[in-house]
Amino acid sequence: MPEVKFTQNLERHLSAPAIEVAGATVREALDQVFERNSQLRSYVLDDQGRLRKHVVVFIDGELVEDRIRLSDPVEPGSELFVMQALSGG
Amino acid sequence: MGQRLYVATRKGLFGLDPTEQGDWRIARTAFLGDPVTMVLPDERDGTLYAALNLGHFGVKLHRSEDRGASWEECGAPGFPTQQENQRIDATPTAHSVHQIWSLEAGGGDEPNLLWAGTIPGALFRSTDRGTSWSLIETLWNRPERKKWFGGGYDDPGIHSVVVDPRDSKRVLVGISCGGVWVSADGGESWTVQTSGMHAAYMPPERREDPDIQDPHRLVACPAAPDVLWVQHHNGVFRSTDGARNWSEITGIKPSNFGFAVAVHPADPETAWFVPAVKDEHRVPEGGKVVAARTRDGGKSFDVLRQGLPQEHAYDLVFRHALDVDPSGEILAMGSTTGNLWVSENAGDGWRAVSHHLPPIYQVRFASS
Numbered sequence: 364m365p366e367v368k369f370t371q372n373l374e375r376h377l378s379a380p381a382i383e384v385a386g387a388t389v390r391e392a393l394d395q396v397f398e399r400n401s402q403l404r405s406y407v408l409d410d411q412g413r414l415r416k417h418v419v420v421f422i423d424g425e426l427v428e429d430r431i432r433l434s435d436p437v438e439p440g441s442e443l444f445v446m447q448a449l450s451g452g
Numbered sequence: 453m454g455q456r457l458y459v460a461t462r463k464g465l466f467g468l469d470p471t472e473q474g475d476w477r478i479a480r481t482a483f484l485g486d487p488v489t490m491v492l493p494d495e496r497d498g499t500l501y502a503a504l505n506l507g508h509f510g511v512k513l514h515r516s517e518d519r520g521a522s523w524e525e526c527g528a529p530g531f532p533t534q535q536e537n538q539r540i541d542a543t544p545t546a547h548s549v550h551q552i553w554s555l556e557a558g559g560g561d562e563p564n565l566l567w568a569g570t571i572p573g574a575l576f577r578s579t580d581r582g583t584s585w586s587l588i589e590t591l592w593n594r595p596e597r598k599k600w601f602g603g604g605y606d607d608p609g610i611h612s613v614v615v616d617p618r619d620s621k622r623v624l625v626g627i628s629c630g631g632v633w634v635s636a637d638g639g640e641s642w643t644v645q646t647s648g649m650h651a652a653y654m655p656p657e658r659r660e661d662p663d664i665q666d667p668h669r670l671v672a673c674p675a676a677p678d679v680l681w682v683q684h685h686n687g688v689f690r691s692t693d694g695a696r697n698w699s700e701i702t703g704i705k706p707s708n709f710g711f712a713v714a715v716h717p718a719d720p721e722t723a724w725f726v727p728a729v730k731d732e733h734r735v736p737e738g739g740k741v742v743a744a745r746t747r748d749g750g751k752s753f754d755v756l757r758q759g760l761p762q763e764h765a766y767d768l769v770f771r772h773a774l775d776v777d778p779s780g781e782i783l784a785m786g787s788t789t790g791n792l793w794v795s796e797n798a799g800d801g802w803r804a805v806s807h808h809l810p811p812i813y814q815v816r817f818a819s820s
Contacts, residue, residue, distance in 0.1 A: 405510055
């Protein structure tokens with residue numbers, strides 16, 4: 364199952380431990396995370412469910428391309444990393 | 453318990469208490485390092501609210517039951533999810549809240565009701581002390597909204613919400629840049645009321661267009677709520693008939709440009725401003741920080757400078773960074789340079805409480 368990890372910077376605001384989830388896309392994987400940790404959603408996604416402007420997600424070291432629908436595919440052994448972008452802040 | 457002054461800054465929230473020596477000291481800090489765009493001490497039940505704008509992680513709202521000693525995150529205003537074919541805005545970020553720019557309590561007969569104005573220019577209401585929020589679609593869906601534009605920020609925003617103390621259903625909002633909107637029915641319907649305002653930043657034929665006016669700040673006198681004061685991008689305007697008509701106030705010195713205005717809680721003729729060099733400069737005239745006060749409804753002004761820096765000072769006072777306490781005698785003023793001044797004689801003299809705070813977004817007195 365894919366594993367989703369979060370930047371340590373989130374820990375200033377709320378708990379966001381690494382978690383293994385099912386899912387074939389970034390959207391499906393993140394939705395599973397938010398089912399268990401609903402408060403985390405608004406820290407990663409905006410009102411319309413898009414990645415926040417200054418948040419980035421890597422899949423196995425590669426930046427996701429679809430920041431709106433989050434349709435990039437995720438493999439069963441993938442590692443997703445949710446980071447803050449160096450822009451913004 | 454007693455009076456407290458809250459200061460919301462680029463790097464946290466500060467609560468100051470008066471000392472027996474007649475000074476003010478920082479008694480509480482919260483959210484150090486995080487931008488606090490708005491603070492609301494709700495006098496109805498003592499709850500303290502703080503709106504954050506986390507650089508990466510979005511807009512958050514926290515509330516405290518113990519005057520800021522401990523906090524819990526509650527809900528933040530957010531737009532309903534839209535279908536892609538419903539998106540009417542060209543900018544990809546238009547339907548996401550960027551910033552809480554105003555936060556006000558509902559009337560005394562509306563416990564738990566809060567109003568929030570945001571960037572982009574939307575109004576939200578909570579009926580459960582901020583746990584959940586609803587977009588006021590009657591304002592958001594007005595066709596005139598497409599004419600609004602940003603002033604200082606990329607998108608238009610609601611920075612002022614006034615609830616009439618005589619009638620909680622009467623709500624006024626100030627929008628930069630989108631005029632003054634008035635509801636008589638708790639937000640079910642709206643009219644724009646800027647008759648008498650004008651905008652020099654528009655072509656001549658559009659200068660009186662109500663939907664592009666830039667009221668930087670809108671306040672009402674609590675004891676006489678039909679008297680409203682606006683510091684506008686192009687001057688100072690006053691209404692004595694509940695926003696139906698506005699008159700320009702021309703005698704303010706040293707300039708008619710600024711962001712903040714505070715009105716005396718009991719005397720609608722008395723108001724304070726912080727003039728600056730207009731438009732893109734946004735620094736004090738001549739490097740001298742002053743406040744301007746009228747006590748006769750804008751016919752004449754005193755320029756107040758005692759205790760304020762009068763040489764090479766480049767402090768700007770943002771629109772929410774001037775406040776007057778319920779007595780009408782104590783004023784606080786905070787600047788982009790992190791200076792915080794308090795006056796205890798209605799502005800005649802000022803004392804620096806700190807020179808070293810982060811850039812100040814808002815100052816707000818609380819009586820409990």
